[in-house]
Amino acid sequence: MTDLETARRGMRPTMRHVADLAGVSLKTVSRVINGEQGVTAAVEVKVMTAARQLNYRHDVAASSLRRTGRTTASIGIVLEDVGNPFSSALNRAIENAASARGMLVFAGSSDEDPQRQQHLVNAFSGRHVDGMILVPAGTDHEYLVAEQRNGTPIVFVDRPTSSLDVDSVVSDNTAGAFAGVTHLVQAGHRRIGFLGDLESIVTAEQRYLGYVEALGVAGLNLDERLVRRGLRSSDAAAPALHDLLRETDPPTAIFTSQNLVTIGAIRALHACGLEGSIALVGFDEVTLADLLKPGITVVAQDPLQLGHVAAELLFARIDGDRSAFRQIVVPTTLITRGSGEIRPR
Amino acid sequence: MTDLETARRGMRPTMRHVADLAGVSLKTVSRVINGEQGVTAAVEVKVMTAARQLNYRHDVAASSLRRTGRTTASIGIVLEDVGNPFSSALNRAIENAASARGMLVFAGSSDEDPQRQQHLVNAFSGRHVDGMILVPAGTDHEYLVAEQRNGTPIVFVDRPTSSLDVDSVVSDNTAGAFAGVTHLVQAGHRRIGFLGDLESIVTAEQRYLGYVEALGVAGLNLDERLVRRGLRSSDAAAPALHDLLRETDPPTAIFTSQNLVTIGAIRALHACGLEGSIALVGFDEVTLADLLKPGITVVAQDPLQLGHVAAELLFARIDGDRSAFRQIVVPTTLITRGSGEIRPR
DNA sequence: GCTGCTTTTGACAACGTTGTCAACCGGTAC
DNA sequence: GTACCGGTTGACAACGTTGTCAAAAGCAGC
Numbered sequence: 222m223t224d225l226e227t228a229r230r231g232m233r234p235t236m237r238h239v240a241d242l243a244g245v246s247l248k249t250v251s252r253v254i255n256g257e258q259g260v261t262a263a264v265e266v267k268v269m270t271a272a273r274q275l276n277y278r279h280d281v282a283a284s285s286l287r288r289t290g291r292t293t294a295s296i297g298i299v300l301e302d303v304g305n306p307f308s309s310a311l312n313r314a315i316e317n318a319a320s321a322r323g324m325l326v327f328a329g330s331s332d333e334d335p336q337r338q339q340h341l342v343n344a345f346s347g348r349h350v351d352g353m354i355l356v357p358a359g360t361d362h363e364y365l366v367a368e369q370r371n372g373t374p375i376v377f378v379d380r381p382t383s384s385l386d387v388d389s390v391v392s393d394n395t396a397g398a399f400a401g402v403t404h405l406v407q408a409g410h411r412r413i414g415f416l417g418d419l420e421s422i423v424t425a426e427q428r429y430l431g432y433v434e435a436l437g438v439a440g441l442n443l444d445e446r447l448v449r450r451g452l453r454s455s456d457a458a459a460p461a462l463h464d465l466l467r468e469t470d471p472p473t474a475i476f477t478s479q480n481l482v483t484i485g486a487i488r489a490l491h492a493c494g495l496e497g498s499i500a501l502v503g504f505d506e507v508t509l510a511d512l513l514k515p516g517i518t519v520v521a522q523d524p525l526q527l528g529h530v531a532a533e534l535l536f537a538r539i540d541g542d543r544s545a546f547r548q549i550v551v552p553t554t555l556i557t558r559g560s561g562e563i564r565p566r
Numbered sequence: 567m568t569d570l571e572t573a574r575r576g577m578r579p580t581m582r583h584v585a586d587l588a589g590v591s592l593k594t595v596s597r598v599i600n601g602e603q604g605v606t607a608a609v610e611v612k613v614m615t616a617a618r619q620l621n622y623r624h625d626v627a628a629s630s631l632r633r634t635g636r637t638t639a640s641i642g643i644v645l646e647d648v649g650n651p652f653s654s655a656l657n658r659a660i661e662n663a664a665s666a667r668g669m670l671v672f673a674g675s676s677d678e679d680p681q682r683q684q685h686l687v688n689a690f691s692g693r694h695v696d697g698m699i700l701v702p703a704g705t706d707h708e709y710l711v712a713e714q715r716n717g718t719p720i721v722f723v724d725r726p727t728s729s730l731d732v733d734s735v736v737s738d739n740t741a742g743a744f745a746g747v748t749h750l751v752q753a754g755h756r757r758i759g760f761l762g763d764l765e766s767i768v769t770a771e772q773r774y775l776g777y778v779e780a781l782g783v784a785g786l787n788l789d790e791r792l793v794r795r796g797l798r799s800s801d802a803a804a805p806a807l808h809d810l811l812r813e814t815d816p817p818t819a820i821f822t823s824q825n826l827v828t829i830g831a832i833r834a835l836h837a838c839g840l841e842g843s844i845a846l847v848g849f850d851e852v853t854l855a856d857l858l859k860p861g862i863t864v865v866a867q868d869p870l871q872l873g874h875v876a877a878e879l880l881f882a883r884i885d886g887d888r889s890a891f892r893q894i895v896v897p898t899t900l901i902t903r904g905s906g907e908i909r910p911r
Numbered sequence: 912g913c914t915g916c917t918t919t920t921g922a923c924a925a926c927g928t929t930g931t932c933a934a935c936c937g938g939t940a941c
Numbered sequence: 942g943t944a945c946c947g948g949t950t951g952a953c954a955a956c957g958t959t960g961t962c963a964a965a966a967g968c969a970g971c
Binding site for chain 3: 590591592593594597604605606609628630631632633634636
């Protein structure tokens with residue numbers, strides 16, 4: 222069977238096939254494919270022609286197996302959920318940076334499950350990714366130390382940690398929440414409700430802290446009855462808000478600490494016809510928030526910037542940067558659109 | 567240097583190290599790691615202990631290199647943009663199916679650039695993915711034939727093709743657009759504008775076709791002056807709509823054939839205060855569309871279902887399904903919320 | 912103890928590639 | 942003619958793993 226026939230029958234052509242067709246040694250093909258010096262122009266043409274004819278595709282796995290350093294031109298990222306807007310914006314920003322370097326991205330969703338995250342990290346590790354970017358789930362990151370020791374750099378994004386020496390890129394969560402709640406205080410509110418995400422998520426905790434601090438600075442008491450946490454979806458947020466409004470002394474303003482929670486709160490307010498009388502500030506941007514009546518005032522994060530910076534940090538490490546681990550803080554922006562400027566009756 | 571020390575010094579432990587520590591042969595370690603039959607319980611424990619002690623991580627690349635069949639438990643997907651809501655929902659649905667099978671997902675964005683798509687396909691191919699799912703960009707898919715011949719199954723999602731024998735999963739674009747436009751006709755509209763995506767995108771063309779058919783069935787003339795196509799972003803849609811409304815005999819209703827275009831149109835209508843007087847039906851769901859005043863009537867796709875079905879098709883092929891190529895059509899749903907029910911003055 | 916059988920184990924080659932090093936080639940200097 | 946040089950090419954081993962096959966070990970029956 223000739224090489225051309227082999228190529229047609231479901232067997233991928235290898236350098237061996239190309240070499241035979243071009244009448245040179247396998248090593249010479251390797252040199253041409255890798256663009257190495259010291260190959261006569263005539264030989265190069267012969268090899269290239271043969272490679273094209275057989276539709277040769279370089280085998281990155283075999284190549285990286287043999288190569289010293291063992292790089293695979295791929296990175297792995299663990300997001301909360303590749304399907305949600307914040308995560309997918311991160312994903313896109315990281316992909317942009319990666320593709321500019323000719324690298325490929327494995328992406329997976331942890332759904333906040335530390336076990337799923339560890340499973341993904343192991344899977345990435347087994348495929349020899351050159352680095353990983355994680356939106357860390359849970360708090361026990363001990364197993365990542367082994368990865369780092371193996372020479373795989375890791376960058377945390379969106380959430381910091383104290384339990385691991387690692388680079389991280391985070392939004393200024395506490396300051397952002399502080400600014401959002403203070404904005405409500407300045408509109409005259411004294412009873413401000415808080416709807417938050419799982420307490421196990423560091424950022425959720427930080428945003429809650431910003432809320433508490435803002436109340437403290439304003440001389441307001443923290444009333445536990447106005448706080449509902451552990452909300453994971455917009456469907457969970459709506460009943461929580463209805464619940465808050467049934468309190469004997471209900472809040473006149475609401476601060477929601479996350480995307481989906483904000484959407485649930487908006488739905489609930491609209492359902493009661495209260496969207497014009499109860500103030501609302503949400504953490505994180507929401508699509509079309511500007512077109513609602515009233516527009517939704519938010520503390521916006523910059524996921525594209527977060528992802529971009531995380532990728533740059535990672536690539537610096539991959540390129541051999543050995544400097545001390547850094548935490549980079551990306552600022553948030555308060556965007557006023559109406560809902561946060563409603564005054565108490 | 568002992569094996570334990572080696573493990574700490576940036577060199578990944580291999581089966582060789584585990585074998586030496588456990589006092590067995592390399593092949594026995596391989597058997598234990600792969601859960602093969604015919605290993606004494608005592609030996610298995612020794613190997614497992616040594617592996618854990620060294621923090622051994624199985625090398626998928628080397629394993630797949632040697633294995634017959636050469637599977638890598640990974641698939642590649644090319645989306646339009648991993649950051650947009652439709653693509654990221656697809657991504658998530660595919661990831662769910664993949665992770666249920668213990669497979670990893672490489673994801674990349676083509677941005678509708680056929681070259682970028684080909685580049686991604688080549689990169690996936692070089693990493694020996696077991697299959698690929700593409701939202702195809704462009705029309706020339708000739709180079710994919712080589713991949714198929716190499717034994718890599720390919721599934722098209724969201725867009726069909728006639729130029730390649732391949733499985734595909736698509737929304738019922740023409741019927742969906744037909745239903746949306748007919749809905750406007752039934753509300754009494756005779757002049758219905760069309761704002762569409764790039765004509766090179768098959769689905770955009772099909773939706774335009776649905777628009778044209780609906781007009782035909784209703785006995786309405788197709789007026790080219792009411793059609794604006796080639797819109798790629800919400801920022802491009804707004805001026806196009808303003809443009810339409812400046813026509814001498816402007817439309818009383820608008821059909822937008824894509825997500826971002828719908829958002830741009832909503833912005834433009836709100837900016838002119840016309841959201842209550844000009845009817846609007848959009849193709850594809852838009853977050854918070856139900857809370858706008860008026861709510862936005864849409865022809866909703868089911869990206870999760872599209873992704874799920876595409877993944878199942880792909881896995882069937884990976885598992886050896888040799889039946890004829892299929893095209894599966896996922897229906898769309900008209901969701902009435904107000905904007906599509908506005909009657910002409 | 913021996914035979915014959917099954918079960919467990921290991922030696923070796925191979926997957927497709929690159930690093931190392933030696934062989935070769937043409938040309939120049941003696 | 943020989944010696945030497947620089948540049949090009951190829952033979953071989955190696956990366957970490959699994960497929961193949963043969964050797965060793967265990968065990969039953971005599």
